[in-house]
Amino acid sequence: xxxxxKLPNIYLGVILVLMYLPILLVIIYSFNQSKISSVWEGFxxxxxxxxxxDASLLQALINSLVLAAASSLNAAVIGTLAAVGMLKVxxxxxxxxxxxxxxxxxxxxxxxGMVFLVFFSLIGLPFGMTTLIIAHTAFCIPYVYMLVKARxxxxxxxxxxxxxxxxxxxxxxxxxxxxPLILPAIVSGMLLAFAMSMDDVVISIxxxxxxxxxxxxxxxxxxxxxxxxxxxxLCTILFAVTVLMGLLSGWLGKINxxxxxxxxxxx
Amino acid sequence: MNDIILQLQQIEKRFGDTKVLDGIDLSIKQGEFxxxxxxxxxxxxxxxxxIAGLETPDSxxxxxxxxxxxxxxPNKRNVNTVFQNYALFPHMSVESNIGYSLRLKHxxxxxxxxxxxxxxxxxxxxxxxxxxPGELSGxxxxxxxxxxxxxxxxxxxxxDEPLGALDLQLRHQMQTELKRxxxxxxxxxxxxxxxxxxxxxxxxxxxxxxxxxxxQIGTPEQVYDMPLTSYVxxxxxxxxxxxxxxxxxxxxxxxxxxxxxxVFAARRDAPISIGQTVTMAVRSEKINLTPQGAGETGLxxxxxxxxxxxxxxxxxxxxxxxxxxxxxRHGIDSPLAAGDSVTVSWKPENAVLVxx
Numbered sequence: 001x002x003x004x005x006k007l008p009n010i011y012l013g014v015i016l017v018l019m020y021l022p023i024l025l026v027i028i029y030s031f032n033q034s035k036i037s038s039v040w041e042g043f044x045x046x047x048x049x050x051x052x053x054d055a056s057l058l059q060a061l062i063n064s065l066v067l068a069a070a071s072s073l074n075a076a077v078i079g080t081l082a083a084v085g086m087l088k089v090x091x092x093x094x095x096x097x098x099x100x101x102x103x104x105x106x107x108x109x110x111x112x113g114m115v116f117l118v119f120f121s122l123i124g125l126p127f128g129m130t131t132l133i134i135a136h137t138a139f140c141i142p143y144v145y146m147l148v149k150a151r152x153x154x155x156x157x158x159x160x161x162x163x164x165x166x167x168x169x170x171x172x173x174x175x176x177x178x179x180p181l182i183l184p185a186i187v188s189g190m191l192l193a194f195a196m197s198m199d200d201v202v203i204s205i206x207x208x209x210x211x212x213x214x215x216x217x218x219x220x221x222x223x224x225x226x227x228x229x230x231x232x233x234l235c236t237i238l239f240a241v242t243v244l245m246g247l248l249s250g251w252l253g254k255i256n257x258x259x260x261x262x263x264x265x266x267x
Numbered sequence: 268m269n270d271i272i273l274q275l276q277q278i279e280k281r282f283g284d285t286k287v288l289d290g291i292d293l294s295i296k297q298g299e300f301x302x303x304x305x306x307x308x309x310x311x312x313x314x315x316x317x318i319a320g321l322e323t324p325d326s327x328x329x330x331x332x333x334x335x336x337x338x339x340x341p342n343k344r345n346v347n348t349v350f351q352n353y354a355l356f357p358h359m360s361v362e363s364n365i366g367y368s369l370r371l372k373h374x375x376x377x378x379x380x381x382x383x384x385x386x387x388x389x390x391x392x393x394x395x396x397x398x399x400p401g402e403l404s405g406x407x408x409x410x411x412x413x414x415x416x417x418x419x420x421x422x423x424x425x426x427d428e429p430l431g432a433l434d435l436q437l438r439h440q441m442q443t444e445l446k447r448x449x450x451x452x453x454x455x456x457x458x459x460x461x462x463x464x465x466x467x468x469x470x471x472x473x474x475x476x477x478x479x480x481x482x483q484i485g486t487p488e489q490v491y492d493m494p495l496t497s498y499v500x501x502x503x504x505x506x507x508x509x510x511x512x513x514x515x516x517x518x519x520x521x522x523x524x525x526x527x528x529x530v531f532a533a534r535r536d537a538p539i540s541i542g543q544t545v546t547m548a549v550r551s552e553k554i555n556l557t558p559q560g561a562g563e564t565g566l567x568x569x570x571x572x573x574x575x576x577x578x579x580x581x582x583x584x585x586x587x588x589x590x591x592x593x594x595x596r597h598g599i600d601s602p603l604a605a606g607d608s609v610t611v612s613w614k615p616e617n618a619v620l621v622x623x
Contacts, residue, residue: 156352156354158350158351158352158354159354159356159357161321161341161348161350161354162348162350162354162355162356163356163367164320164321164340164341164342165319165320165321165341165342165346165347165348165416166342166347166367166368166371166415166416166419167342167368167371167372167419168342168367168371169340169342172371176356176367177356180358181357181358
């Protein structure tokens with residue numbers, strides 16, 4: 001306790017600066033009057049107004065939001081049902097199935113992208129929003145699945161049995177007991193999936209159509225023509241949204257742990 | 268009228284390679300308080316789960332009021348359980364927890380509210396409707412769990428070590444309350460415990476379980492005073508066990524040779540012959556210790572330890588063959604000290620032959 005040096009604090013400071021200085025710069029320069037990113041010419045909101053006038057950029061943002069919402073919602077339903085179902089499966093192949101279902105997180109995105117490209121052209125599905133949603137849903141499922149599974153494992157089995165004992169059928173047990181108790185995990189999983197879908201470039205490039213741009217693709221392709229401060233403004237907005245979602249997720253997590261302590265005390 | 272409410276017939280259950288229940292039979296009368304007593308892993312919880320429908324036996328039948336319910340889902344049989352960890356729904360208030368089974372039956376809200384209030388009153392928790400389970404103490408949760416199980420008016424109430432998590436004082440209080448509740452409602456209780464004192468205190472009948480079978484089923488008096496096996500004698504009230512070869516038999520008693528001394532035990536309704544090896548149980552409070560040479564006949568032993576607990580003095584003596592016996596009596600001290608040579612004796616009628 002006594003030999004407290006300043007080293008840890010300095011270390012922490014360096015890390016924080018490295019991580020957040022670039023973001024801070026982007027936020028500051030999004031309010032810059034100048035067209036050149038590196039010169040400060042005074043405060044202005046003109047890039048925000050220009051951003052909202054840029055129809056193609058806004059369209060890309062809307063596409064990304066729709067895509068993220070749809071795929072995280074799909075993933076929430078599929079991932080939750082999978083986790084609940086797997087809990088009741090008692091096969092020797094269970095481990096293999098679980099491994100396969102979390103694989104999309106571990107496979108390099110570039111390979112997943114290739115695979116989806118080949119698969120979609122093979123079955124002749126036209127590239128566009130549909131293919132994007134399918135691909136994003138696929139790599140979002142594991143996030144929901146893993147979080148919900150962890151929650152389910154921690155859930156007291158006798159709660160479901162007690163409900164059955166009191167006259168509930170399987171469906172009622174799920175709706176009245178299981179679902180409310182795993183809901184925080186589902187929502188956290190969904191938020192995570194949403195974020196993952198929102199910033200995906202690699203897989204999206206492979207499976208998107210000519211006319212469907214997502215925001216990350218749009219920003220990425222703009223690099224070729226030069227980044228305008230509009231992008232700074234956009235990044236600032238997205239950063240704010242991300243922080244908000246992070247807070248929301250953390251708040252839900254807190255409720256989650258509170259419920260968990262109740263469960264543990266019940267033991 | 269047949270007043271048998273529940274019958275178990277030749278129930279067998281295996282988990283993998285282990286036989287948990289080995290063909291058990293049990294008939295339970297309406298309004299009876301029956302306790303399944305046994306150490307952990309003896310199959311008592313599995314038996315309870317089979318009655319509740321949470322487990323299906325591999326063979327055998329469960330009859331509820333004469334109807335075969337062996338393969339019926341738990342939500343279809345009118346039997347409710349108080350779980351060991353209470354299993355209160357953490358996301359529902361006390362009121363919602365207790366009213367859950369009524370809501371499932373689509374009973375109107377006003378009736379549910381009234382019934383829940385009555386149930387809470389019954390377990391002395393009026394005014395706790397809006398509390399969450401997390402805000403209750405262990406004893407209060409216990410009461411809510413009981414109210415939740417009773418509100419459904421079950422034919423049989425199953426209780427799986429419901430007092431296990433409570434402290435000693437609260438446990439005694441709840442024992443009395445549970446017993447009263449059961450008598451007042453005239454309900455059939457099937458109670459599980461590994462605590463022999465709890466079993467003796469509350470039950471109309473006790474079923475002592477061991478390795479998936481019933482060792483003995485009988486009233487607390489029968490199980491305590493006339494144990495059938497040495498296991499029951501040891502488990503219920505920790506008796507001293509001795510064995511030897513029968514040397515003489517008369518109307519009331521059996522004489523047998525134990526470590527070179529002839530000792531006596533009461534005769535039982537079982538065939539016995541001279542030369543047979545028998546085992547005998549005698550309760551520690553029935554054992555007399557007298558200083559060596561005081562004229563008493565009996566086994567020779569040396570006092571090794573004295574301990575005092577719960578108003579009872581336990582004196583541990585070691586016999587010549589190295590085995591230990593316990594003698595207990597009320598009081599704080601005795602003139603006997605560690606190292607003293609004593610004679611161990613008992614009245615023949617206080618010694619019971621077991622494992623016949």
